[in-house]
Amino acid sequence: MSERLDPRMLFEMIAHDLPGELRPHVLVVGSLAAAYHFRDAIHRDGIATKDADCVIHPAGALTECQAIATQLLSDGWRRRDDCSPRAQPEPATELRAIRLNPPSTEAYFIELLAFPDVGQKEAVRWIPFQLSDGWYCLPSFRYLGLTGRDWKQAENGLHYAAPEMLALANLLAHPEVGTKKMSGQIGTRTILRSAKDLGRVLALAWLTSRRGTEAWVQGWGEALRERFPEESSRLSLSAGDGLRALLEDDLALDEAHYAVDVGLLAGKGVTMENLRATGQQLLADVLQPLAQRFGGRSAP
Incomplete structure:
Protein backbone atom coordinates (compact mmCIF):
# COMPACT_ATOMS: atom_id res chain seq x y z
CA MET A 1 0.00 0.00 0.00
CA SER A 2 1.67 3.21 -1.11
CA GLU A 3 -0.86 5.72 0.23
CA ARG A 4 -0.93 6.71 3.87
CA LEU A 5 -4.16 6.27 5.81
CA ASP A 6 -5.64 7.94 8.84
CA PRO A 7 -5.30 5.42 11.71
CA ARG A 8 -8.88 6.18 12.71
CA MET A 9 -10.00 4.87 9.33
CA LEU A 10 -8.03 1.65 9.85
CA PHE A 11 -9.51 1.17 13.31
CA GLU A 12 -12.99 1.67 11.89
CA MET A 13 -12.30 -0.90 9.19
CA ILE A 14 -11.02 -3.45 11.71
CA ALA A 15 -14.00 -2.89 14.02
CA HIS A 16 -16.36 -3.30 11.07
CA ASP A 17 -14.66 -6.44 9.77
CA LEU A 18 -14.12 -8.28 13.06
CA PRO A 19 -17.17 -10.14 14.39
CA GLY A 20 -18.45 -8.40 17.49
CA GLU A 21 -18.15 -11.45 19.73
CA LEU A 22 -14.43 -11.71 18.97
CA ARG A 23 -13.47 -8.14 19.79
CA PRO A 24 -13.16 -8.59 23.59
CA HIS A 25 -10.34 -11.09 23.00
CA VAL A 26 -8.37 -8.80 20.68
CA LEU A 27 -5.78 -6.22 21.74
CA VAL A 28 -4.20 -4.17 18.94
CA VAL A 29 -0.47 -3.61 19.53
CA GLY A 30 2.48 -2.29 17.50
CA SER A 31 2.68 0.78 15.30
CA LEU A 32 -1.04 0.87 14.51
CA ALA A 33 -1.91 1.07 18.22
CA ALA A 34 0.61 3.87 18.65
CA ALA A 35 -0.68 5.73 15.60
CA TYR A 36 -4.28 5.50 16.78
CA HIS A 37 -3.40 6.82 20.24
CA PHE A 38 -1.70 9.86 18.68
CA ARG A 39 -4.28 10.13 15.88
CA ASP A 40 -4.87 13.86 16.38
CA ALA A 41 -1.16 14.58 15.98
CA ILE A 42 -0.54 12.45 12.90
CA HIS A 43 -3.87 12.34 11.04
CA ARG A 44 -2.76 14.73 8.29
CA ASP A 45 0.28 12.61 7.45
CA GLY A 46 -1.31 9.23 8.19
CA ILE A 47 0.53 5.92 8.41
CA ALA A 48 1.70 3.47 5.80
CA THR A 49 1.49 0.27 7.85
CA LYS A 50 -0.80 -2.53 6.70
CA ASP A 51 0.00 -4.77 9.66
CA ALA A 52 -2.50 -4.87 12.51
CA ASP A 53 -0.75 -6.96 15.17
CA CYS A 54 -3.44 -8.45 17.40
CA VAL A 55 -2.62 -10.12 20.70
CA ILE A 56 -5.25 -12.66 21.69
CA HIS A 57 -5.83 -12.62 25.44
CA PRO A 58 -6.00 -13.92 28.12
CA ALA A 59 -2.70 -15.78 28.38
CA GLY A 60 -2.85 -19.38 27.25
CA ALA A 61 -5.98 -18.72 25.20
CA LEU A 62 -5.13 -21.31 22.56
CA THR A 63 -8.76 -22.36 22.19
CA GLU A 64 -9.79 -18.75 21.64
CA CYS A 65 -7.06 -18.31 19.03
CA GLN A 66 -8.21 -21.38 17.15
CA ALA A 67 -11.83 -20.25 17.34
CA ILE A 68 -10.98 -16.75 16.11
CA ALA A 69 -8.90 -18.01 13.18
CA THR A 70 -11.54 -20.57 12.24
CA GLN A 71 -14.37 -18.05 12.36
CA LEU A 72 -12.48 -15.44 10.36
CA LEU A 73 -11.67 -17.94 7.64
CA SER A 74 -15.27 -19.12 7.51
CA ASP A 75 -16.37 -15.48 7.23
CA GLY A 76 -14.28 -15.01 4.11
CA TRP A 77 -11.00 -13.68 5.49
CA ARG A 78 -8.12 -14.67 3.21
CA ARG A 79 -4.71 -16.09 4.02
CA ARG A 80 -1.80 -13.99 2.82
CA ASP A 81 0.80 -15.58 0.58
CA ASP A 82 3.14 -16.05 3.55
CA CYS A 83 0.44 -17.85 5.59
CA SER A 84 0.42 -21.51 4.63
CA PRO A 85 -0.03 -24.70 6.68
CA ARG A 86 2.52 -27.35 7.53
CA ALA A 87 1.76 -31.05 7.84
CA GLN A 88 3.49 -31.47 11.23
CA PRO A 89 3.74 -29.30 14.36
CA GLU A 90 7.52 -29.60 14.62
CA PRO A 91 9.83 -27.85 14.27
CA ALA A 92 7.64 -25.05 15.59
CA THR A 93 10.03 -22.34 14.37
CA GLU A 94 9.23 -23.33 10.77
CA LEU A 95 5.48 -22.94 11.19
CA ARG A 96 3.80 -19.89 9.68
CA ALA A 97 1.92 -17.30 11.69
CA ILE A 98 -1.72 -16.54 10.94
CA ARG A 99 -1.88 -13.48 8.71
CA LEU A 100 -5.24 -12.70 7.16
CA ASN A 101 -6.69 -10.05 4.89
CA PRO A 102 -10.36 -9.16 5.45
CA PRO A 103 -12.88 -10.26 2.83
CA SER A 104 -13.20 -7.04 0.85
CA THR A 105 -9.97 -5.03 1.11
CA GLU A 106 -6.19 -5.19 0.89
CA ALA A 107 -5.80 -2.06 3.02
CA TYR A 108 -4.64 -4.02 6.05
CA PHE A 109 -4.09 -7.49 7.42
CA ILE A 110 -4.17 -8.90 10.92
CA GLU A 111 -1.52 -11.10 12.47
CA LEU A 112 -2.54 -13.20 15.47
CA LEU A 113 -0.14 -13.20 18.44
CA ALA A 114 -0.46 -15.12 21.69
CA PHE A 115 -0.54 -13.32 25.04
CA PRO A 116 2.44 -14.67 27.03
CA ASP A 117 2.19 -16.50 30.32
CA VAL A 118 3.79 -14.76 33.30
CA GLY A 119 6.30 -17.59 33.53
CA GLN A 120 7.52 -17.38 29.91
CA LYS A 121 11.33 -17.07 29.88
CA GLU A 122 12.04 -17.14 26.15
CA ALA A 123 12.12 -13.82 24.30
CA VAL A 124 9.74 -15.42 21.80
CA ARG A 125 7.90 -18.74 22.01
CA TRP A 126 6.42 -20.37 18.92
CA ILE A 127 3.19 -22.12 19.91
CA PRO A 128 1.93 -24.73 17.41
CA PHE A 129 -1.79 -24.89 16.82
CA GLN A 130 -3.89 -26.78 14.33
CA LEU A 131 -6.57 -25.65 11.92
CA SER A 132 -8.53 -27.82 9.53
CA ASP A 133 -5.88 -27.65 6.81
CA GLY A 134 -2.75 -28.14 8.92
CA TRP A 135 -0.42 -26.61 11.49
CA TYR A 136 0.37 -22.96 12.13
CA CYS A 137 1.99 -21.11 15.02
CA LEU A 138 1.16 -18.31 17.40
CA PRO A 139 4.22 -16.20 18.22
CA SER A 140 4.31 -15.24 21.89
CA PHE A 141 6.66 -12.35 22.66
CA ARG A 142 7.64 -12.31 26.30
CA TYR A 143 7.60 -8.57 26.90
CA LEU A 144 4.34 -7.94 25.02
CA GLY A 145 2.68 -9.22 28.19
CA LEU A 146 3.21 -5.70 29.51
CA THR A 147 0.63 -4.41 27.04
CA GLY A 148 -2.09 -6.17 29.01
CA ARG A 149 -1.75 -3.43 31.62
CA ASP A 150 -3.48 -0.05 31.29
CA TRP A 151 -4.72 -0.80 27.77
CA LYS A 152 -6.96 1.78 26.12
CA GLN A 153 -10.35 1.58 24.45
CA ALA A 154 -10.89 3.19 21.07
CA GLU A 155 -13.96 5.20 20.19
CA ASN A 156 -15.38 2.15 18.41
CA GLY A 157 -14.72 -0.20 21.33
CA LEU A 158 -11.53 -1.88 20.10
CA HIS A 159 -8.84 -2.36 22.73
CA TYR A 160 -5.31 -1.17 22.03
CA ALA A 161 -2.02 -1.07 23.92
CA ALA A 162 -1.00 2.02 25.87
Missing part, protein backbone atom coordinates in the same frame (compact mmCIF):
# COMPACT_ATOMS: atom_id res chain seq x y z
CA PRO A 163 2.00 3.80 24.29
CA GLU A 164 4.05 3.69 27.49
CA MET A 165 3.68 -0.10 27.72
CA LEU A 166 4.59 -0.50 24.05
CA ALA A 167 7.68 1.60 24.75
CA LEU A 168 8.70 -0.49 27.77
CA ALA A 169 8.15 -3.75 25.89
CA ASN A 170 10.34 -2.52 23.01
CA LEU A 171 13.08 -1.35 25.38
CA LEU A 172 13.26 -4.70 27.16
CA ALA A 173 13.20 -6.66 23.91
CA HIS A 174 16.44 -4.98 22.79
CA PRO A 175 19.10 -4.86 25.54
CA GLU A 176 21.66 -4.30 22.77
CA VAL A 177 21.69 -3.05 19.21
CA GLY A 178 22.72 -6.41 17.79
CA THR A 179 23.01 -7.33 14.12
CA LYS A 180 19.59 -8.80 13.26
CA LYS A 181 17.99 -7.11 10.27
CA MET A 182 14.31 -6.78 9.44
CA SER A 183 13.01 -9.49 7.12
CA GLY A 184 11.38 -6.87 4.90
CA GLN A 185 12.10 -3.30 3.94
CA ILE A 186 10.91 -0.16 5.64
CA GLY A 187 10.52 2.39 2.91
CA THR A 188 13.48 1.64 0.67
CA ARG A 189 15.87 0.32 3.32
CA THR A 190 16.48 -2.90 5.22
CA ILE A 191 17.34 -1.85 8.75
CA LEU A 192 18.21 -3.36 12.10
CA ARG A 193 15.28 -4.79 14.03
CA SER A 194 16.54 -2.99 17.14
CA ALA A 195 16.70 0.32 15.27
CA LYS A 196 13.08 -0.05 14.19
CA ASP A 197 11.77 -0.94 17.65
CA LEU A 198 13.96 1.44 19.66
CA GLY A 199 13.17 4.14 17.13
CA ARG A 200 9.51 3.55 17.93
CA VAL A 201 10.32 4.13 21.61
CA LEU A 202 11.84 7.49 20.73
CA ALA A 203 8.87 8.38 18.53
CA LEU A 204 6.44 7.52 21.32
CA ALA A 205 8.43 9.64 23.76
CA TRP A 206 8.55 12.56 21.31
CA LEU A 207 4.80 12.39 20.69
CA THR A 208 4.05 12.09 24.41
CA SER A 209 6.22 15.13 25.32
CA ARG A 210 8.73 15.38 28.14
CA ARG A 211 6.13 16.22 30.77
CA GLY A 212 4.08 13.20 29.78
CA THR A 213 6.95 10.72 29.82
CA GLU A 214 7.90 11.70 33.37
CA ALA A 215 4.63 10.07 34.44
CA TRP A 216 5.72 6.73 32.97
CA VAL A 217 8.08 5.83 35.83
CA GLN A 218 5.53 4.59 38.35
CA GLY A 219 3.50 2.62 35.82
CA TRP A 220 6.61 0.97 34.42
CA GLY A 221 7.82 -0.08 37.85
CA GLU A 222 4.44 -1.50 38.84
CA ALA A 223 4.08 -3.32 35.52
CA LEU A 224 7.51 -4.94 35.91
CA ARG A 225 6.68 -6.12 39.43
CA GLU A 226 3.37 -7.52 38.24
CA ARG A 227 4.64 -9.31 35.13
CA PHE A 228 8.15 -10.27 36.25
CA PRO A 229 8.05 -10.46 40.06
CA GLU A 230 11.37 -12.31 40.37
CA GLU A 231 13.19 -10.16 37.82
CA SER A 232 11.67 -6.72 38.26
CA SER A 233 14.70 -5.21 40.01
CA ARG A 234 17.12 -6.45 37.35
CA LEU A 235 14.86 -5.34 34.52
CA SER A 236 14.38 -1.91 36.11
CA LEU A 237 18.15 -1.50 36.12
CA SER A 238 18.76 -2.77 32.60
CA ALA A 239 15.74 -1.35 30.74
CA GLY A 240 17.78 1.48 29.26
CA ASP A 241 20.76 -0.57 28.07
CA GLY A 242 19.65 -0.94 24.47
CA LEU A 243 18.64 2.71 24.19
CA ARG A 244 22.05 3.82 25.50
CA ALA A 245 23.73 1.59 22.93
CA LEU A 246 21.56 3.03 20.15
CA LEU A 247 22.41 6.61 21.09
CA GLU A 248 26.12 5.77 20.98
CA ASP A 249 25.88 4.13 17.53
CA ASP A 250 25.41 6.75 14.81
CA LEU A 251 24.70 4.20 12.08
CA ALA A 252 22.00 2.48 14.11
CA LEU A 253 20.52 5.81 15.20
CA ASP A 254 20.40 6.90 11.56
CA GLU A 255 18.38 3.76 10.79
CA ALA A 256 16.07 4.49 13.72
CA HIS A 257 15.60 8.03 12.45
CA TYR A 258 14.78 6.76 8.97
CA ALA A 259 12.22 4.32 10.37
CA VAL A 260 10.33 6.98 12.32
CA ASP A 261 10.66 9.54 9.53
CA VAL A 262 8.68 7.27 7.20
CA GLY A 263 6.56 6.00 10.10
CA LEU A 264 5.06 7.62 13.19
CA LEU A 265 6.90 10.93 12.79
CA ALA A 266 6.41 11.36 9.03
CA GLY A 267 6.11 15.01 8.08
CA LYS A 268 7.13 16.26 11.54
CA GLY A 269 10.64 17.40 10.58
CA VAL A 270 12.25 15.54 13.48
CA THR A 271 16.01 15.32 12.95
CA MET A 272 18.43 12.67 14.14
CA GLU A 273 19.73 15.10 16.75
CA ASN A 274 16.16 15.73 17.92
CA LEU A 275 15.82 11.97 18.40
CA ARG A 276 19.12 11.79 20.27
CA ALA A 277 17.97 14.56 22.61
CA THR A 278 14.66 12.77 23.16
CA GLY A 279 16.55 9.60 24.06
CA GLN A 280 18.82 11.42 26.48
CA GLN A 281 15.79 12.99 28.15
CA LEU A 282 14.09 9.60 28.41
CA LEU A 283 17.17 8.16 30.11
CA ALA A 284 17.39 11.06 32.56
CA ASP A 285 13.68 11.55 33.27
CA VAL A 286 12.36 7.99 33.21
CA LEU A 287 14.94 5.22 33.06
CA GLN A 288 17.27 6.62 35.73
CA PRO A 289 14.38 7.16 38.21
CA LEU A 290 13.03 3.71 37.33
CA ALA A 291 16.37 2.17 38.29
CA GLN A 292 16.54 4.19 41.51
CA ARG A 293 12.98 3.52 42.68
CA PHE A 294 12.48 -0.04 41.53
CA GLY A 295 15.97 -1.40 40.90
CA GLY A 296 17.51 -0.61 44.24
CA ARG A 297 20.39 1.45 42.87
CA SER A 298 21.31 3.84 40.08
CA ALA A 299 21.66 2.62 36.53
CA PRO A 300 24.97 3.43 34.82
Whole structure:
Protein backbone atom coordinates (compact mmCIF):
# COMPACT_ATOMS: atom_id res chain seq x y z
CA MET A 1 0.00 0.00 0.00
CA SER A 2 1.67 3.21 -1.11
CA GLU A 3 -0.86 5.72 0.23
CA ARG A 4 -0.93 6.71 3.87
CA LEU A 5 -4.16 6.27 5.81
CA ASP A 6 -5.64 7.94 8.84
CA PRO A 7 -5.30 5.42 11.71
CA ARG A 8 -8.88 6.18 12.71
CA MET A 9 -10.00 4.87 9.33
CA LEU A 10 -8.03 1.65 9.85
CA PHE A 11 -9.51 1.17 13.31
CA GLU A 12 -12.99 1.67 11.89
CA MET A 13 -12.30 -0.90 9.19
CA ILE A 14 -11.02 -3.45 11.71
CA ALA A 15 -14.00 -2.89 14.02
CA HIS A 16 -16.36 -3.30 11.07
CA ASP A 17 -14.66 -6.44 9.77
CA LEU A 18 -14.12 -8.28 13.06
CA PRO A 19 -17.17 -10.14 14.39
CA GLY A 20 -18.45 -8.40 17.49
CA GLU A 21 -18.15 -11.45 19.73
CA LEU A 22 -14.43 -11.71 18.97
CA ARG A 23 -13.47 -8.14 19.79
CA PRO A 24 -13.16 -8.59 23.59
CA HIS A 25 -10.34 -11.09 23.00
CA VAL A 26 -8.37 -8.80 20.68
CA LEU A 27 -5.78 -6.22 21.74
CA VAL A 28 -4.20 -4.17 18.94
CA VAL A 29 -0.47 -3.61 19.53
CA GLY A 30 2.48 -2.29 17.50
CA SER A 31 2.68 0.78 15.30
CA LEU A 32 -1.04 0.87 14.51
CA ALA A 33 -1.91 1.07 18.22
CA ALA A 34 0.61 3.87 18.65
CA ALA A 35 -0.68 5.73 15.60
CA TYR A 36 -4.28 5.50 16.78
CA HIS A 37 -3.40 6.82 20.24
CA PHE A 38 -1.70 9.86 18.68
CA ARG A 39 -4.28 10.13 15.88
CA ASP A 40 -4.87 13.86 16.38
CA ALA A 41 -1.16 14.58 15.98
CA ILE A 42 -0.54 12.45 12.90
CA HIS A 43 -3.87 12.34 11.04
CA ARG A 44 -2.76 14.73 8.29
CA ASP A 45 0.28 12.61 7.45
CA GLY A 46 -1.31 9.23 8.19
CA ILE A 47 0.53 5.92 8.41
CA ALA A 48 1.70 3.47 5.80
CA THR A 49 1.49 0.27 7.85
CA LYS A 50 -0.80 -2.53 6.70
CA ASP A 51 0.00 -4.77 9.66
CA ALA A 52 -2.50 -4.87 12.51
CA ASP A 53 -0.75 -6.96 15.17
CA CYS A 54 -3.44 -8.45 17.40
CA VAL A 55 -2.62 -10.12 20.70
CA ILE A 56 -5.25 -12.66 21.69
CA HIS A 57 -5.83 -12.62 25.44
CA PRO A 58 -6.00 -13.92 28.12
CA ALA A 59 -2.70 -15.78 28.38
CA GLY A 60 -2.85 -19.38 27.25
CA ALA A 61 -5.98 -18.72 25.20
CA LEU A 62 -5.13 -21.31 22.56
CA THR A 63 -8.76 -22.36 22.19
CA GLU A 64 -9.79 -18.75 21.64
CA CYS A 65 -7.06 -18.31 19.03
CA GLN A 66 -8.21 -21.38 17.15
CA ALA A 67 -11.83 -20.25 17.34
CA ILE A 68 -10.98 -16.75 16.11
CA ALA A 69 -8.90 -18.01 13.18
CA THR A 70 -11.54 -20.57 12.24
CA GLN A 71 -14.37 -18.05 12.36
CA LEU A 72 -12.48 -15.44 10.36
CA LEU A 73 -11.67 -17.94 7.64
CA SER A 74 -15.27 -19.12 7.51
CA ASP A 75 -16.37 -15.48 7.23
CA GLY A 76 -14.28 -15.01 4.11
CA TRP A 77 -11.00 -13.68 5.49
CA ARG A 78 -8.12 -14.67 3.21
CA ARG A 79 -4.71 -16.09 4.02
CA ARG A 80 -1.80 -13.99 2.82
CA ASP A 81 0.80 -15.58 0.58
CA ASP A 82 3.14 -16.05 3.55
CA CYS A 83 0.44 -17.85 5.59
CA SER A 84 0.42 -21.51 4.63
CA PRO A 85 -0.03 -24.70 6.68
CA ARG A 86 2.52 -27.35 7.53
CA ALA A 87 1.76 -31.05 7.84
CA GLN A 88 3.49 -31.47 11.23
CA PRO A 89 3.74 -29.30 14.36
CA GLU A 90 7.52 -29.60 14.62
CA PRO A 91 9.83 -27.85 14.27
CA ALA A 92 7.64 -25.05 15.59
CA THR A 93 10.03 -22.34 14.37
CA GLU A 94 9.23 -23.33 10.77
CA LEU A 95 5.48 -22.94 11.19
CA ARG A 96 3.80 -19.89 9.68
CA ALA A 97 1.92 -17.30 11.69
CA ILE A 98 -1.72 -16.54 10.94
CA ARG A 99 -1.88 -13.48 8.71
CA LEU A 100 -5.24 -12.70 7.16
CA ASN A 101 -6.69 -10.05 4.89
CA PRO A 102 -10.36 -9.16 5.45
CA PRO A 103 -12.88 -10.26 2.83
CA SER A 104 -13.20 -7.04 0.85
CA THR A 105 -9.97 -5.03 1.11
CA GLU A 106 -6.19 -5.19 0.89
CA ALA A 107 -5.80 -2.06 3.02
CA TYR A 108 -4.64 -4.02 6.05
CA PHE A 109 -4.09 -7.49 7.42
CA ILE A 110 -4.17 -8.90 10.92
CA GLU A 111 -1.52 -11.10 12.47
CA LEU A 112 -2.54 -13.20 15.47
CA LEU A 113 -0.14 -13.20 18.44
CA ALA A 114 -0.46 -15.12 21.69
CA PHE A 115 -0.54 -13.32 25.04
CA PRO A 116 2.44 -14.67 27.03
CA ASP A 117 2.19 -16.50 30.32
CA VAL A 118 3.79 -14.76 33.30
CA GLY A 119 6.30 -17.59 33.53
CA GLN A 120 7.52 -17.38 29.91
CA LYS A 121 11.33 -17.07 29.88
CA GLU A 122 12.04 -17.14 26.15
CA ALA A 123 12.12 -13.82 24.30
CA VAL A 124 9.74 -15.42 21.80
CA ARG A 125 7.90 -18.74 22.01
CA TRP A 126 6.42 -20.37 18.92
CA ILE A 127 3.19 -22.12 19.91
CA PRO A 128 1.93 -24.73 17.41
CA PHE A 129 -1.79 -24.89 16.82
CA GLN A 130 -3.89 -26.78 14.33
CA LEU A 131 -6.57 -25.65 11.92
CA SER A 132 -8.53 -27.82 9.53
CA ASP A 133 -5.88 -27.65 6.81
CA GLY A 134 -2.75 -28.14 8.92
CA TRP A 135 -0.42 -26.61 11.49
CA TYR A 136 0.37 -22.96 12.13
CA CYS A 137 1.99 -21.11 15.02
CA LEU A 138 1.16 -18.31 17.40
CA PRO A 139 4.22 -16.20 18.22
CA SER A 140 4.31 -15.24 21.89
CA PHE A 141 6.66 -12.35 22.66
CA ARG A 142 7.64 -12.31 26.30
CA TYR A 143 7.60 -8.57 26.90
CA LEU A 144 4.34 -7.94 25.02
CA GLY A 145 2.68 -9.22 28.19
CA LEU A 146 3.21 -5.70 29.51
CA THR A 147 0.63 -4.41 27.04
CA GLY A 148 -2.09 -6.17 29.01
CA ARG A 149 -1.75 -3.43 31.62
CA ASP A 150 -3.48 -0.05 31.29
CA TRP A 151 -4.72 -0.80 27.77
CA LYS A 152 -6.96 1.78 26.12
CA GLN A 153 -10.35 1.58 24.45
CA ALA A 154 -10.89 3.19 21.07
CA GLU A 155 -13.96 5.20 20.19
CA ASN A 156 -15.38 2.15 18.41
CA GLY A 157 -14.72 -0.20 21.33
CA LEU A 158 -11.53 -1.88 20.10
CA HIS A 159 -8.84 -2.36 22.73
CA TYR A 160 -5.31 -1.17 22.03
CA ALA A 161 -2.02 -1.07 23.92
CA ALA A 162 -1.00 2.02 25.87
CA PRO A 163 2.00 3.80 24.29
CA GLU A 164 4.05 3.69 27.49
CA MET A 165 3.68 -0.10 27.72
CA LEU A 166 4.59 -0.50 24.05
CA ALA A 167 7.68 1.60 24.75
CA LEU A 168 8.70 -0.49 27.77
CA ALA A 169 8.15 -3.75 25.89
CA ASN A 170 10.34 -2.52 23.01
CA LEU A 171 13.08 -1.35 25.38
CA LEU A 172 13.26 -4.70 27.16
CA ALA A 173 13.20 -6.66 23.91
CA HIS A 174 16.44 -4.98 22.79
CA PRO A 175 19.10 -4.86 25.54
CA GLU A 176 21.66 -4.30 22.77
CA VAL A 177 21.69 -3.05 19.21
CA GLY A 178 22.72 -6.41 17.79
CA THR A 179 23.01 -7.33 14.12
CA LYS A 180 19.59 -8.80 13.26
CA LYS A 181 17.99 -7.11 10.27
CA MET A 182 14.31 -6.78 9.44
CA SER A 183 13.01 -9.49 7.12
CA GLY A 184 11.38 -6.87 4.90
CA GLN A 185 12.10 -3.30 3.94
CA ILE A 186 10.91 -0.16 5.64
CA GLY A 187 10.52 2.39 2.91
CA THR A 188 13.48 1.64 0.67
CA ARG A 189 15.87 0.32 3.32
CA THR A 190 16.48 -2.90 5.22
CA ILE A 191 17.34 -1.85 8.75
CA LEU A 192 18.21 -3.36 12.10
CA ARG A 193 15.28 -4.79 14.03
CA SER A 194 16.54 -2.99 17.14
CA ALA A 195 16.70 0.32 15.27
CA LYS A 196 13.08 -0.05 14.19
CA ASP A 197 11.77 -0.94 17.65
CA LEU A 198 13.96 1.44 19.66
CA GLY A 199 13.17 4.14 17.13
CA ARG A 200 9.51 3.55 17.93
CA VAL A 201 10.32 4.13 21.61
CA LEU A 202 11.84 7.49 20.73
CA ALA A 203 8.87 8.38 18.53
CA LEU A 204 6.44 7.52 21.32
CA ALA A 205 8.43 9.64 23.76
CA TRP A 206 8.55 12.56 21.31
CA LEU A 207 4.80 12.39 20.69
CA THR A 208 4.05 12.09 24.41
CA SER A 209 6.22 15.13 25.32
CA ARG A 210 8.73 15.38 28.14
CA ARG A 211 6.13 16.22 30.77
CA GLY A 212 4.08 13.20 29.78
CA THR A 213 6.95 10.72 29.82
CA GLU A 214 7.90 11.70 33.37
CA ALA A 215 4.63 10.07 34.44
CA TRP A 216 5.72 6.73 32.97
CA VAL A 217 8.08 5.83 35.83
CA GLN A 218 5.53 4.59 38.35
CA GLY A 219 3.50 2.62 35.82
CA TRP A 220 6.61 0.97 34.42
CA GLY A 221 7.82 -0.08 37.85
CA GLU A 222 4.44 -1.50 38.84
CA ALA A 223 4.08 -3.32 35.52
CA LEU A 224 7.51 -4.94 35.91
CA ARG A 225 6.68 -6.12 39.43
CA GLU A 226 3.37 -7.52 38.24
CA ARG A 227 4.64 -9.31 35.13
CA PHE A 228 8.15 -10.27 36.25
CA PRO A 229 8.05 -10.46 40.06
CA GLU A 230 11.37 -12.31 40.37
CA GLU A 231 13.19 -10.16 37.82
CA SER A 232 11.67 -6.72 38.26
CA SER A 233 14.70 -5.21 40.01
CA ARG A 234 17.12 -6.45 37.35
CA LEU A 235 14.86 -5.34 34.52
CA SER A 236 14.38 -1.91 36.11
CA LEU A 237 18.15 -1.50 36.12
CA SER A 238 18.76 -2.77 32.60
CA ALA A 239 15.74 -1.35 30.74
CA GLY A 240 17.78 1.48 29.26
CA ASP A 241 20.76 -0.57 28.07
CA GLY A 242 19.65 -0.94 24.47
CA LEU A 243 18.64 2.71 24.19
CA ARG A 244 22.05 3.82 25.50
CA ALA A 245 23.73 1.59 22.93
CA LEU A 246 21.56 3.03 20.15
CA LEU A 247 22.41 6.61 21.09
CA GLU A 248 26.12 5.77 20.98
CA ASP A 249 25.88 4.13 17.53
CA ASP A 250 25.41 6.75 14.81
CA LEU A 251 24.70 4.20 12.08
CA ALA A 252 22.00 2.48 14.11
CA LEU A 253 20.52 5.81 15.20
CA ASP A 254 20.40 6.90 11.56
CA GLU A 255 18.38 3.76 10.79
CA ALA A 256 16.07 4.49 13.72
CA HIS A 257 15.60 8.03 12.45
CA TYR A 258 14.78 6.76 8.97
CA ALA A 259 12.22 4.32 10.37
CA VAL A 260 10.33 6.98 12.32
CA ASP A 261 10.66 9.54 9.53
CA VAL A 262 8.68 7.27 7.20
CA GLY A 263 6.56 6.00 10.10
CA LEU A 264 5.06 7.62 13.19
CA LEU A 265 6.90 10.93 12.79
CA ALA A 266 6.41 11.36 9.03
CA GLY A 267 6.11 15.01 8.08
CA LYS A 268 7.13 16.26 11.54
CA GLY A 269 10.64 17.40 10.58
CA VAL A 270 12.25 15.54 13.48
CA THR A 271 16.01 15.32 12.95
CA MET A 272 18.43 12.67 14.14
CA GLU A 273 19.73 15.10 16.75
CA ASN A 274 16.16 15.73 17.92
CA LEU A 275 15.82 11.97 18.40
CA ARG A 276 19.12 11.79 20.27
CA ALA A 277 17.97 14.56 22.61
CA THR A 278 14.66 12.77 23.16
CA GLY A 279 16.55 9.60 24.06
CA GLN A 280 18.82 11.42 26.48
CA GLN A 281 15.79 12.99 28.15
CA LEU A 282 14.09 9.60 28.41
CA LEU A 283 17.17 8.16 30.11
CA ALA A 284 17.39 11.06 32.56
CA ASP A 285 13.68 11.55 33.27
CA VAL A 286 12.36 7.99 33.21
CA LEU A 287 14.94 5.22 33.06
CA GLN A 288 17.27 6.62 35.73
CA PRO A 289 14.38 7.16 38.21
CA LEU A 290 13.03 3.71 37.33
CA ALA A 291 16.37 2.17 38.29
CA GLN A 292 16.54 4.19 41.51
CA ARG A 293 12.98 3.52 42.68
CA PHE A 294 12.48 -0.04 41.53
CA GLY A 295 15.97 -1.40 40.90
CA GLY A 296 17.51 -0.61 44.24
CA ARG A 297 20.39 1.45 42.87
CA SER A 298 21.31 3.84 40.08
CA ALA A 299 21.66 2.62 36.53
CA PRO A 300 24.97 3.43 34.82
